[in-house]
Amino acid sequence: MPTLEDIASYATTSAQKLGIYKYDVYGATVDETSVQVDQGDPKQVKASNRSSVIVRVWNDQGKLGVTSTSDVDPAGMDQALTMARDASHFGVDDHIPDFSPEAQAPTAKVGIETSAAAPVSDLITNLIDLEKQLLAAHPAITSVPYNGLAQRRSDRFYLNSAGALRQETRTYASVYLYSKTAETGRKPRSAGAMRVHHGLDRLDLQGCVREAAEKTISHLNYEKISSGKYRVVFSAEAFLSLLGAFSNLYNAQSILDRRSLSNVDDLGKQVASPLLSVYDDALHADNIGVETFDGEGTPTRRVGLIEQGVLTHFLHSAGTARRLGASPTGHASIGAKVSVSPSFYHVLPGPEQRSDLRLETADQVVLIDDLQALHAGVNALQGSFSLPFDGWLYRQGERVSIESATVAGDFRELLQRIIYVEPEADITPGGVCPGIWVDDLSITGES
Amino acid sequence: MSVAPFSLSLPKTDDLLSREYTAQRDRFGSSWESTLATLLGLGRAAGADFVEFFLERNNYISCQAEDDAITSISPRLVTGAGVRVFLGQADCYVSTNNLSFNGLKAALDKALSIMGLTLPGPGANLFEINLELLRDYASARGKDAWLERCSSMQDMGEVLLSANQALAHQASHVQSRRAVYFRDWQEVMVAASDGTFARDIRLTQSVACNLLCADGEHRSSIGERLGDTSNPEFLTTWDYQTTAEHVADSAGKMLYAEYLESGSYPVIMANQFGGVIFHEACGHLLETTQIERGTTPFMDKKGEKIAHVNLTAWDEGLSTDAFGTIDMDDEGMPAQRTLLIENGMLRNFLSDRAGSMRTGHPRTGSGRRQSYTYAAASRMRNTYIAPGDYSLDQLFASVDKGIYCKKMGGGSVGATGQFNFAVDEAYLIEHGQVTKPLKGATLIGEATEIMDRISMCSNDLGLAPGFCGSISGSIYVTVGQPHLKVDAITVGGR
Numbered sequence: 001m002p003t004l005e006d007i008a009s010y011a012t013t014s015a016q017k018l019g020i021y022k023y024d025v026y027g028a029t030v031d032e033t034s035v036q037v038d039q040g041d042p043k044q045v046k047a048s049n050r051s052s053v054i055v056r057v058w059n060d061q062g063k064l065g066v067t068s069t070s071d072v073d074p075a076g077m078d079q080a081l082t083m084a085r086d087a088s089h090f091g092v093d094d095h096i097p098d099f100s101p102e103a104q105a106p107t108a109k110v111g112i113e114t115s116a117a118a119p120v121s122d123l124i125t126n127l128i129d130l131e132k133q134l135l136a137a138h139p140a141i142t143s144v145p146y147n148g149l150a151q152r153r154s155d156r157f158y159l160n161s162a163g164a165l166r167q168e169t170r171t172y173a174s175v176y177l178y179s180k181t182a183e184t185g186r187k188p189r190s191a192g193a194m195r196v197h198h199g200l201d202r203l204d205l206q207g208c209v210r211e212a213a214e215k216t217i218s219h220l221n222y223e224k225i226s227s228g229k230y231r232v233v234f235s236a237e238a239f240l241s242l243l244g245a246f247s248n249l250y251n252a253q254s255i256l257d258r259r260s261l262s263n264v265d266d267l268g269k270q271v272a273s274p275l276l277s278v279y280d281d282a283l284h285a286d287n288i289g290v291e292t293f294d295g296e297g298t299p300t301r302r303v304g305l306i307e308q309g310v311l312t313h314f315l316h317s318a319g320t321a322r323r324l325g326a327s328p329t330g331h332a333s334i335g336a337k338v339s340v341s342p343s344f345y346h347v348l349p350g351p352e353q354r355s356d357l358r359l360e361t362a363d364q365v366v367l368i369d370d371l372q373a374l375h376a377g378v379n380a381l382q383g384s385f386s387l388p389f390d391g392w393l394y395r396q397g398e399r400v401s402i403e404s405a406t407v408a409g410d411f412r413e414l415l416q417r418i419i420y421v422e423p424e425a426d427i428t429p430g431g432v433c434p435g436i437w438v439d440d441l442s443i444t445g446e447s
Numbered sequence: 448m449s450v451a452p453f454s455l456s457l458p459k460t461d462d463l464l465s466r467e468y469t470a471q472r473d474r475f476g477s478s479w480e481s482t483l484a485t486l487l488g489l490g491r492a493a494g495a496d497f498v499e500f501f502l503e504r505n506n507y508i509s510c511q512a513e514d515d516a517i518t519s520i521s522p523r524l525v526t527g528a529g530v531r532v533f534l535g536q537a538d539c540y541v542s543t544n545n546l547s548f549n550g551l552k553a554a555l556d557k558a559l560s561i562m563g564l565t566l567p568g569p570g571a572n573l574f575e576i577n578l579e580l581l582r583d584y585a586s587a588r589g590k591d592a593w594l595e596r597c598s599s600m601q602d603m604g605e606v607l608l609s610a611n612q613a614l615a616h617q618a619s620h621v622q623s624r625r626a627v628y629f630r631d632w633q634e635v636m637v638a639a640s641d642g643t644f645a646r647d648i649r650l651t652q653s654v655a656c657n658l659l660c661a662d663g664e665h666r667s668s669i670g671e672r673l674g675d676t677s678n679p680e681f682l683t684t685w686d687y688q689t690t691a692e693h694v695a696d697s698a699g700k701m702l703y704a705e706y707l708e709s710g711s712y713p714v715i716m717a718n719q720f721g722g723v724i725f726h727e728a729c730g731h732l733l734e735t736t737q738i739e740r741g742t743t744p745f746m747d748k749k750g751e752k753i754a755h756v757n758l759t760a761w762d763e764g765l766s767t768d769a770f771g772t773i774d775m776d777d778e779g780m781p782a783q784r785t786l787l788i789e790n791g792m793l794r795n796f797l798s799d800r801a802g803s804m805r806t807g808h809p810r811t812g813s814g815r816r817q818s819y820t821y822a823a824a825s826r827m828r829n830t831y832i833a834p835g836d837y838s839l840d841q842l843f844a845s846v847d848k849g850i851y852c853k854k855m856g857g858g859s860v861g862a863t864g865q866f867n868f869a870v871d872e873a874y875l876i877e878h879g880q881v882t883k884p885l886k887g888a889t890l891i892g893e894a895t896e897i898m899d900r901i902s903m904c905s906n907d908l909g910l911a912p913g914f915c916g917s918i919s920g921s922i923y924v925t926v927g928q929p930h931l932k933v934d935a936i937t938v939g940g941r
Contacts, residue, residue, distance in 0.1 A: 050543065444938070
């Protein structure tokens with residue numbers, strides 16, 4: 001595969017040859033391996049080594065065109081720049097994206113750990129062992145139908161014709177285990193767990209097995225739940241998945257497109273209970289996927305989104321920041337239309353433990369561990385959701401697995417109905433978040 | 448009579464690797480035969496039981512209009528290949544962007560090494576792989592000129608802006624209008640050590656409109672999508688006025704809709720995209736991928752009754768222009784028409800090569816993948832419930848109080864057969880009549896239970912395009928059904 005220097009050289013040569021004077025290129029080379037196992041044997045091993053770049057070209061009239069390609073050799077770069085220039089004639093007339101004003105500003109100095117790729121045989125051996133442990137954890141666990149152990153090295157870069165040039169290398173490893181039960185006369189039950197880290201050697205494999213086993217076993221004795229209004233506790237993962245699904249609330253591009261639950265003048269508005277404070281922090285120490293620059297080359301940073309219930313900042317690209325008189329925040333992905341998305345959430349824990357709000361003594365309280373089918377059950381433009389979930393009903397401190405149910409509501413109302421934010425936060429791949437208690441949510445049990 | 452001594456002259460690695468391979472970079476054709484046959488031979492000589500190469504070139508473009516401006520035109524060019532190596536029932540898949548001989552050989556070498564095999568050394572004998580005469584669906588069916596006949600960027604912009612203007616004229620309380628189009632042109636070639644050698648071109652196009660209406664705290668967001676796989680002029684022949692009319696009408700009705708009260712109801716599912724219920728609740732569970740994992744309750748039910756006697760269902764690759772239509776699957780097998788359920792009896796599963804090897808069910812031309820970065824897996828194509836004998840009036844007349852699900856959102860099925868899907872546009876049925884609009888509904892249930900509750904199918908089969916995400920990525924599919932009645936289903940709401 002070509003190096004970054006090769007690609008930069010191809011881009012410069014092609015641009016000069018084609019008479020293109022303003023362009024930028026964002027791209028990545030990814031090398032990854034993943035394994036799956038089935039009943040003690042490797043089932044499928046996948047490996048991939050691929051590159052892709054996206055080029056933006058500004059034509060003589062200043063209009064922008066874009067093309068992405070996986071052909072990163074000189075011929076491929078010629079073709080991509082030519083096609084981008086052709087597309088530029090149909091580019092937008094208003095609010096044309098430009099280079100980020102911070103594309104050459106210093107990025108944060110963060111300690112980045114990388115790990116060497118482990119031999120594939122190690123991945124297989126480890127995963128077979130994890131599957132074996134999980135199957136041995138309880139007689140009812142008869143299979144681990146979804147499992148995987150993967151490692152990935154990513155080299156990403158941004159460069160532009162004004163001289164910006166950034167690159168960084170990251171390594172990741174991940175494991176997931178999703179086990180299933182089979183008992184005579186009982187419905188099959190399932191649950192899973194996932195862990196990520198910089199490399200196989202740092203991955204908490206045993207923690208993943210323990211969590212998957214504990215959750216699966218906890219769902220063996222299940223009951224139907226009566227439909228009605230319940231006090232609900234969202235796990236870190238569940239709450240963060242909802243935040244992600246409704247991120248148009250603080251996404252400047254969505255707001256400018258009028259496809260958001262917020263308006264441009266909503267900064268300073270109380271959108272949630274004062275108990276809630278949410279930050280987006282790509283540089284958070286617990287973010288395994290830390291990135292120091294975004295797709296426009298803008299340095300990433302910590303941004304306060306909701307502070308004590310008040311909407312305080314939006315997530316920006318260079319273009320949305322320019323339009324709204326703000327600074328870019330490092331959340332852009334380049335394309336014909338630059339998009340904006342969150343990086344890594346940090347929901348601040350509450351100040352203190354409340355003795356009256358503890359799961360150990362809770363009664364008729366639902367703990368939602370994992371929300372499912374967000375792609376189908378969330379209407380982000382209406383603010384509504386209706387989602388199946390895995391969880392438990394607490395009755396006088398005793399938890400009972402819920403057989404099958406959905407939770408429904410309006411996200412803006414949910415934010416206002418937060419009654420408690422737990423003082424201890426959990427670390428997840430998508431962010432850090434404590435348990436969030438919400439009153440009066442509709443739960444529908446299967447009849 | 449004398450017999451000449453048999454001359455044993457097997458090809459050697461040195462001979463083949465020193466040849467010059469001149470496969471065309473910009474077209475998959477017979478010029479690739481020697482390259483791929485040599486690589487397949489190397490793989491077999493290394494000890495692999497089966498080797499397959501999948502080559503792909505992709506020319507994609509999307510265009511988006513927001514309100515009265517074109518806000519995005521995004522072309523994408525992709526070239527890549529994947530090599531799959533089987534040893535017994537285990538397999539390894541390696542993908543690369545490098546389609547040179549050495550690039551493909553490096554990918555093969557990596558796949559072999561992962562399986563504990565090594566490329567044969569200098570002077571080693573090679574397997575000769577005799578590939579079939581290229582089975583070229585693209586040339587045979589006149590697809591080579593498709594790409595140049597597709598709409599220009601200029602056309603895309605003009606049509607989408609016109610569609611947005613039609614939305615503006617037909618809707619009220621409009622907050623935003625969006626029209627999108629994409630064209631996905633894909634050339635694929637498959638060569639395998641069993642002699643498979645096939646080429647095809649797929650052209651998938653889709654248009655969609657989305658309308659967001661708002662009035663104070665009331666909001667409605669409604670979209671409609673159309674798709675095609677055989678008409679390069681699809682975009683310019685799109686009747687966007689009718690699409691805009693449908694979307695505006697639905698958005699207007701849903702703007703002030705009340706939230707549905709959760710509970711168990713009889714439900715009438717509309718035709719076309721209503722077929723997502725079968726896709727999620729049953730179709731996925733008939734893929735051999737699910738049998739391999741033990742995640743389908745139907746795995747040992749072939750030949751048994753799994754659904755209501757009034758239900759018959761098909762999955763086929765050859766519907767003329769439907770969104771999931773393919774001439775061959777991504778393993779080079781001609782697409783077939785597969786009877787899944789006949790009058791409630793399970794007749795067939797959908798199987799790819801690996802699924803067939805591991806479960807014993809015959810291949811059905813269902814090996815599909817999003818791109819070269821995925822190994823093929825058993826996936827649906829155009830899946831639908833066959834029309835029944837009831838009229839629409841008979842269906843509604845049979846419901847005293849229930850829900851009419853006119854427009855479905857997406858859905859999913861879990862590892863234990865539980866499914867769910869959202870309803871974008873729903874109405875209350877009272878005494879056989881459709882009355883007030885309802886929002887916020889989600890249908891949930893167990894696949895094994897719901898199939899026996901589909902008690903009435905009308906005679907108005909309709910198909911709709913969709914996207915299906917699963918183990919081998921996101922692929923284009925058709926879902927479909929006539930209007931049908933489910934006797935009871937749990938509806939999540941407020």
